[in-house]
Amino acid sequence: MDRSLYIAMNGAKQTLLAQSANANNLANTQTTGFKSDFEQFRAMPAFGPGYPSRVYAMTERPGTDMSTGGLQTTGRELDIAINGDGWFAVQGKDGGEAYTRAGDLRITPEGLLENGAGLRFLGEAGQPIAIPPAQKVEIGRDGTISIIPQGSNATTLVVLDRIKLVNPGNGNLEKGNDGLMHLKQAGAAPPPADANVNVMQGMLEGSNVNAMSAMVEMIELARNFELQTKVMKNVDDNAGVTAKLMQMA
């Protein structure tokens, strides 16, 4: 049978995969610190005897959009957002260091500082930050945490630790299966804290999904899918005509 049917089918299948990557971006338009994924198609020529006659399409995720999401003021003392480039270092679910932009912090009953997704924030030494009972927690521009311990007055301000802020370069990071950013080079030493990264208290970074372009992308993928289907239909019609020609009169 004609291979064009398979090529068109493959195109339609890959378009559906791209559609789900796009749907994931749309589903996360309200997720704090979410970074949207790109999806793109690649031509995969199939080499056979002679010259390449067929080119399959393959969808892939070439990377993640690292641009900053919109900032929202919340006024809550434990909400922090990074101003400009940089990442918060957190303890990933596998125990290693991972990076995120979601700074909706809370203090666990054990006194550890973690974000809304339950990821522990790391201090300068790369260890989880422990916060003793405090009546007020302030986070400075450079991530320094100072507290007024419980039972003291405002003159007793204790500097605790500093949130590890890093800037390993967005090109060196990639999104892992846990949705966090990891260093591309497996097993590389974690980047050192960067003093040039600064945070703002009382703010949160929203998702960086551009809803408009995601919608346009969705329409485009849908039309692309219809085109592939049309090709399949035409191949089917052609096969029908051929079969008819072959029929004995």
Place this chain on the structure above:
Amino acid sequence: MTERALWVAKTGLDAQQTRMAVIANNLANVNTTGFKKGRPLFEDLIYQNIRQVGSQTTQNTELPTGLQLGTGVRTVATEKLHTQGNIQQTENSLDIAISGRGYIQILMPNGDINYTRDGSLKLDSTGQIVTAGGLTLEPNITIPQDAISISIGRDGTVNVVQPGSPEATNVGQIQLADFINPAGLDPMGENLFRESVASGPPIVGTPGEEELGIVLQGSLETSNVNVVEELVNMIETQRAYEMNSKAISTTDEMLSFVTQQL
């Protein structure tokens, strides 16, 4: 047959629906004394590795980029924001507002102690100070029947003036309880919160001492819901919902196109 895009968009609809419910609850409580607004926290679900980046395409070549597909979004938590509401003057001697940290302790009928920021207090038939819901304070304070006036100090001392005596008599002391992590308190409705593992145990003390806030007589703490903020959130939620439902209908159209054409 499970179509990935349909289910991913469905998680988006679920999340927006939850967000809408939280916003609706905040807006419904815009005039509830001592109400603390809530907000949902979202998280992207795990990614599935369809094609591993770096895997060999031939013996000498490898895939420069793979395909990782996200599986949607989920609501991790709905947290209460215990920021201070506005203080409203009511001039009612039994209305109290807490300026600063701390919760009024309430004795529940089952003997548990619950906590509230709602200071619209009343007297019951026996002269006990009770909440608008009829629950007594802990420790219990009884006002003598012949009291002419009640005054509550900044430190929570309750004094009454009785006929025939120029001096005020101390009848009790309102104490406040504070928590290490107020966001971990378990909201029970009726303006009450319950201690949980996450909030830590209560630290009881006299208002104005240590970290505890002061008590203001003749005032009430309003809800901390900001109406404009909630309306903006509502618009955002609605649009996000529409976009996710559009993703569902588009995927559905794609599938229906296939079944009709082929």
